[in-house]
Amino acid sequence: MTTSAATTLKGQPLDRPALDSMLRRRMFYTPSFEIYGGVAGLYDYGPPGCGLQANVVDAWRKHFVLEEDMLEIDCSVLTPHEVLKTSGHVDKFADWMCKDPKNGEILRADHFVEEILENRLKGDKEARGQKVEEKEEDPKKKKRKNKGAVEAVKLDDAVVQEYEETLAKIDNYNGAELGELIKKHDLKNPATGVQPSPPVAFNLMFQTSIGPSSNSPGYMRPETAQGQFLNFSKLLEFNQAKMPFASASVGRSYRNEISPRAGLLRVREFLMAEIEHFVDPEGGKKHPRFDEVKDVELVLLNRETQLSGKTSVEKVAIGQAVAKGTVDNETLGYFLARIHLFLKKIGVDQSKIRFRQHMANEMAHYAADCWDAELLTSYGWIECVGCADRSAYDLSVHAKKTGAPLIVRERLPAPIKIEEWVVDVDKKKFGPHFKKDGKTVEAALMETSQAQREEFAKALSESGSLTIEVPGVGDGKCTVPKELVVVEKRTRTENTREFTPNVIEPSFGIGRILYALMEHCYWSRGSEGGDEARGVLSFPPTVAPTKVLIVPLSSNEQFAPFCYKLSQKLRKRGISSRIDDSSATIGKRYSRNDELGTPLGITVDFQTVKDQTITLRDRDSTKQVRADEDRIIQAIQSMVDGSKSWQEVEGELPAFEGQEVEVTIRE
Amino acid sequence: MTTSAATTLKGQPLDRPALDSMLRRRMFYTPSFEIYGGVAGLYDYGPPGCGLQANVVDAWRKHFVLEEDMLEIDCSVLTPHEVLKTSGHVDKFADWMCKDPKNGEILRADHFVEEILENRLKGDKEARGQKVEEKEEDPKKKKRKNKGAVEAVKLDDAVVQEYEETLAKIDNYNGAELGELIKKHDLKNPATGVQPSPPVAFNLMFQTSIGPSSNSPGYMRPETAQGQFLNFSKLLEFNQAKMPFASASVGRSYRNEISPRAGLLRVREFLMAEIEHFVDPEGGKKHPRFDEVKDVELVLLNRETQLSGKTSVEKVAIGQAVAKGTVDNETLGYFLARIHLFLKKIGVDQSKIRFRQHMANEMAHYAADCWDAELLTSYGWIECVGCADRSAYDLSVHAKKTGAPLIVRERLPAPIKIEEWVVDVDKKKFGPHFKKDGKTVEAALMETSQAQREEFAKALSESGSLTIEVPGVGDGKCTVPKELVVVEKRTRTENTREFTPNVIEPSFGIGRILYALMEHCYWSRGSEGGDEARGVLSFPPTVAPTKVLIVPLSSNEQFAPFCYKLSQKLRKRGISSRIDDSSATIGKRYSRNDELGTPLGITVDFQTVKDQTITLRDRDSTKQVRADEDRIIQAIQSMVDGSKSWQEVEGELPAFEGQEVEVTIRE
Structure with a gap:
């Protein structure tokens, strides 16, 4: 991963400060509330930025929503606590932060550890007289460049190896582990020379209170997806019960970053465009229009390559990638190709796109596969579009919590017969026999698996009773005599099939795409005949403001x-x-x-x-x-x-x- | 103000429950988070609602932004405390609420008083055997219809008069006064039979905290306007310093209503489209394109008519209304006409629009004039567009707070000469004479008015010294001998003129317009030949989803x-x-x-x-x-x-x- 210095559309070295200053001068964007000193991570789009954004969103709507008859909806940003508790955001959507006890500075723990260790490794290289190679920049790192100078101090070889191993796993540590690293390596804030406090979790959602009483906590949504999941049943009905279908939303989302510093790339308020494509999990998640895109060539950086510590990419037709199993299924592959075509259409530099597969430990446990469309900018490769197969997770957790049937009922082409073990309880005798425990024992019987029931049937016929574990009743085991219960195999006819759809979710960070697009379209008209160099933004006519x-x-x-x-x-x-x-x-x-x-x-x-x-x-x-x-x-x-x-x-x-x-x- | 029952597009009586049920069934809108029980005042737009919204916003952009080359910008929703403190929202953007001490119910104080008194008046009429006439409904009232039954109890004539006078002024009471009314008339919550607690102010902004420390309070903006004001200088520069010009923003705003209950009309999260037209306050606020609209006829309900207790309207060409002074100036009139044309274009029923002028006590103290475009719905006349002349208020307060020069500097066509009294201090002698008080006395001299200076010049020539009040120095008066100071009339040449522009602000509540539009376009296809009556929404093709x-x-x-x-x-x-x-x-x-x-x-x-x-x-x-x-x-x-x-x-x-x-x- 050596540096490939950022370049302009014409291959000139990219002068980011010059570009930034031009973008601000021309009011593509400007820090919000600047006359009040500004607020980190908040930006306003001026007329050309606003026009570019509108045109890119319009192109997105035409390319995705109209082309595929997606159901666009517009949901509330304010979201009650319970919804985001169920989705997992209340518990898990957090970063670890520590505080400098001396100056009160708040630090993002993983960034802090990463930065100090990297500086020590650089110092070691200097002390050894080796060339200090810059890694490909990424915005997480760039934003901390101003912290701590590099001191030329030689480290033991074992220490170097330990630091390197720690850095390779930096995204995987929890708060306690980050705290241990800070203590073990005596990591001090360069600004004060003291160790920061142990890391605590900081939830990244903006919290507020809905209504006049203080007992209705809510958040500003961190993504548009939840509103789409909650409306699933209504959308399915609107779509006249046809599957597969997709919903889509364009709207703002909010993340209370601990210390946002990478310009438009890491902000607290941003426009997202998200698609939730609902698909039957059976039948390999085929896509009816996959044939139309199968020859589209994508630059892929797969999981195996990354595991081997490389960043070498392959350019491969999506049809092949799905056939080889690199990309999990047709529907996911279809959207990767469509994302590529969209980015191409709006003017993203074709040599600066790659699709990077998530490592197993990067993905949520329920995800089947996930690829990010990354765009190369002067901040390095930036995740601009995520495309995940989220399985049935979201619909399942909300259905479980609320009891709403977020499922599809499909008439079977022909009825099917199902053979299964059934438990029948003689209610009249059951109550008097078990008294106050009757309901509990009955419930335990009803929750048994097919295998258990087969055992029960055997026990009843052989010994005249069955024994079942019922925690909290007697010694935890109950014996049910055959007079109270029948367990037998029966056949039943099913006319419909019920299933929870899986979700393929292409999720676009519009602000990041806009920034990458501005870098990709920028070049400088050489200083011919003594003129000053002049900036040009070669947007395609379709998206030009x-x-x-x-x-x-x-x-x-x-x-x-x-x-x-x-x-x-x-x-x-x-x-x-x-x-x-x-x-x-x-x-x-x-x-x-x-x-x-x-x-x-x-x-x-x-x-x-x-x-x-x-x-x-x-x-x-x-x-x-x-x-x-x-x-x-x-x-x-x-x-x-x-x-x-x-x-x-x-x-x-x-x-x-x-x-x-x-x-x-x-x- | 007798009831004009709401009607459909074809003049049929409007069956609101039937319309609502159709709009929900077809997913124009749906309560947000419904499977979690919903949250009052939050709604999602389904595919047709979302499409209708997009088309209305698109029509708005073409009609206003493109047609007039307005500068559209897109600003942050999250807003730091200080900005909204300066704008007045932190102190004044509040409703009065009280709490029922028995069941904890939270009541909006003015609505509570209004409702109980109205019910008593109705009960009085019943007791007197008079017909109870429904007033034109308005959503503030409608939403409380479920509260408290009317009891037929006769009141003294004096009491009736007092109640009626109180109701006429209900919007003007502050919290203490509302509290007194509750005590004086012994107003009890019908649900519990007890008096609610004294009213306290409840700010309607959603509060949150920006960043990881708790010392950066912020709010979700209650309007899009502030972001436009703060960017004034940059916008002026972008517009190559040309005046007049307008900025525009379309985006969500938030108001934490105490108990929202009127469907889509009173919600906590809503889409606004706002224009800030910046105009030179001198020269009568003429508008260059006023001639194009001067013959557009508007239905006006002016201040005088309302003062006389009537709601009779006049249909008048805007050119005439401005000429007569009914509408304050051409620019305001121009926008009223343009608003009318826009509403017409998107399909609003022409017989259900009126422009109501704000009463003096409804307007902010700085406003020069203000008109609301009101649309007639089954909830009564609803304010859907506000159009205010906000004078130089907003730019002035932010400039004063931040020191940013939110002004226009205009080159004068010809330089002008200004004669004025000038004070010159001999710094070398001034210090030694006044010692530590030198700076204070000098500052006091520099702050004097032209009239004072004229007096000083006279005093110096007559008595050889001047006397000036300087609080905190000696006995509060200082004598300055003529050796230390010169006061004389001089002529200076000005090439530029500086002024703070005035703001004309057309402000559109998109959600309210959409709801009114749905009611206006709705009718029912009669039940011919035994068919059920079928609903139709006759949207014009331009805005149809x-x-x-x-x-x-x-x-x-x-x-x-x-x-x-x-x-x-x-x-x-x-x-x-x-x-x-x-x-x-x-x-x-x-x-x-x-x-x-x-x-x-x-x-x-x-x-x-x-x-x-x-x-x-x-x-x-x-x-x-x-x-x-x-x-x-x-x-x-x-x-x-x-x-x-x-x-x-x-x-x-x-x-x-x-x-x-x-x-x-x-x-």
Whole structure:
């Protein structure tokens, strides 16, 4: 895992501070409440960020929800305690934190241990005169870079090995173990030189109280999924009882990160888009449309490769990956391919996507398989989409807790006969015989397994009674004489089958995708002829916040009506445009819009006034064509809806070069 | 204010329970967490509700944001304490609540007093043998209908008058006053027969804690506006310093209602769409596009009419209303007209809209004028859109608190000369003369007004010194000899003007609009020929959740590919459709989609297989036309984008009647 330094779309080294400063200057995003000093992990999207987000969500809806007739629902963020207790979030959705007793600083325990040990290992390498290789950065690490300097101190070989082994398992320690590591290795907060307090669990959900009394605790949801699970039966009915089907939700979720520091990648409030695809667990989880995607090639980093300590990937058709068993089933594979196609469509760099399989210890115990779509950014490989097979876990726990039948009842094609051992109790005799324990003994009998019942039948016929363990009654064992009970094998006919569907869950972190997309589309237009280097965001037209910049050549009053008419025509076709009639030079105005990622520019000039023709400029090549308004608008439409590329348009319309000279003369 | 019983779109009496049950059955909405018993005031939107919401928000964006190049931003919901302290929400965004000491029930104090007094007045009328007239219902009242029965007890005339006066002012009492009313009139909770405890303020914001330490209190925002105000300077810069401009936000807000009970109208979590239009307070707040709307007629219920105890409205062109001064200024009037046009576009019943002006005591002290767009529903007139002129209040308080310059600096067309009195202090002599008090005396001098300075100049020339009050220095008065100070009139040139913009704020409660829209579009298809009455939701095609239902005449396999091809073609044009190939009769399938508000239906039958023609059915008239696929799709497109009505389409394409008979024979 050596560093592959981050690069721009054109392969230039990525200057993250320059990009960040441009994104803030152009108001793609801005820290929330900045004039009040800001709050870590909270950001606002300004107009271009908001537009980019809306377009990506729109593309997501078309690609997933509309294409597959998914049932989109919109659920409450406020969630009562009991729901998240059942889902496991109240008990398990936590990080370990410790406090520095001297300055009160709160530290995330695993990050703290990891960082100090890494610094010691670096110090050891320095002391040994070895080259300190940076590992691939990941945001968990990056955010702590400012902590503690590296001191060149040589360590024993055994210590080095111990540290390395600890770091390899850092995600698996619980609070007590992290506390022991802190004591054992005497890990001190570099800021104060003291050991932090033992780690305590910090639940990552924002808690609040619903209603005026304080006895209705609630949380802001940490994911949109629970609302979809709770509505399962209604959704199934809405879908006219047809299986399989998927629900989908786009909405905010909240995680109270202990100390968020990786910009847009680790935030406390974020937009998620989640799909819950409900599928019959029997029949190998086939997908009816798998054939359509089977040849899509994905870059996979599977579990075995990671176990062997490598990060080497393979590019493989999803059909093959499922056939080989690398990916657990067709439905999961189908969604991996669809996720890939979606990321491609919105402009994610194809060389910066990989699908990483979760290690067994990363997955929840109930999960059958799980893959993350990771995007390469200057913070390293970032998990942007998770795609898990969650088995029947969620529906089962909520059904068990509430008694609601979160199941599918399916009419069998033909009735089936079921042979089974049945227990019948003679209630009239049972009560008088066992008195106050009657109900308890009866319940114990009813809960027995088929195997136990077979034993009982044997015992009854052989010895005239059966013996059953009933904790709390007498000495814990009860003898039931054959006068009170019949145990026999009977045949019953079933017309329906009941099952709890399994859930395949593609879950998208929209904010992370947006950030990765901005890095992937960014490049810098070299400083030709003494110009400063200028930033460009080469968003595909489909997701670009604004599609067309309209610039009048100068402030000459003749141009204004042409610009207005053009913007109205574009608006009618649903194409967003913006007129820039400021007094800046055309070059400066285009520059500003390169930074905003606007793919196309129209110039209205004196020729327009004469013959109604306009020029159309391509952001990426800065080439221009000239034609009449209708042909230009037609070309724009086809590029925005993705049916044509600039290259095709360029081939069809007459090229145009430099009107500025002529104009200077004429004005 | 006598009752005007609620009616359907066709003037039938509105059966709210029937509508509610239909909306839930079709999953327009459903109580959140229902399998856990639900939480009052929290609802989920199912697929059609979610679709309707998305389409209404989309129409809103096109009508407001795109049409006016507003700057849409997306801000954090989590908001730190200090921001909402400054805005006034921490101190003032509260209702008064009391507790029943016997059963612990929590009551909203004003609602409690109102309800008991109203019941006593009704009881008095009954005792006097008068007809008890229901007032126009409003949701605040409706929700408490289940409380306390009316007893026929006659009251003294003086008491009746006192109660009536109290009720007229019920919104103006503070907690102490409500407490006094409870004591004075001995108001008891009907459920227990005891007086509730004295009212205490209950803040309606959901509180939480941001980050791991407990010293960062925060709230879930009660409105989206604050995020827009805090970003003012960045937005102005983004807008290249041009004024006026507007920002806009669509997002969730939260209000912890004490006991929400009016269905979708009073909820704890809701979607808002807010616009903040920033305008120069000088020059009468003209609007450049006011001329475009000046003839739009609005139904206005102004302040004077309400003061005189009436609810009579006038229908008046907005141009006239502004000219007469009924509506304060053009910008406010412009938005009232635009709001009206928006409501009309999405299908709100034109006879059920009015704009009600806030009474002086309803408005915040800083507001210049405020109008609510109210929609008539079975709960009475409901505030769905507020439109307030908030003056410079919000920007001023945040600027004052943070020191951020939330102002506009405008280059003056020509420099202006300003004559003013100036104070110059001779620093070298001032210090030695006043010693430790030097700075204080100097500061006091610098803070003096123009009038004071004129006095000083006179004093200096007449007596050789000036006397100024400086609290805390000596006996509170200081004498400054003319050797230390010069006070004289000078002329200075100003090139820029600074001002704090005023804010016009149209604020939309999307959930309330959706509910009103569902009531306004609902009607019941009479029970002709023995059929049950069937519900219809006549949404305009633009906002209908699904535009087209595609039904194959039967499960015959020949039909499936036609249906699929049609749905693909519609999808390409961005038109949502749904295939219903269930085994129900065509009538039943259309019925289901009438309830879902799907405006158009296509039937694929044997004729289709032969000649590729299909029939198109209009939901509202149930009439059908038949033509080839392309012409039908073209017609659908024009109805969905609003350019044609069904009547026009019907005039252009051949009518079609009843294929069902023929089919029965052929199958």
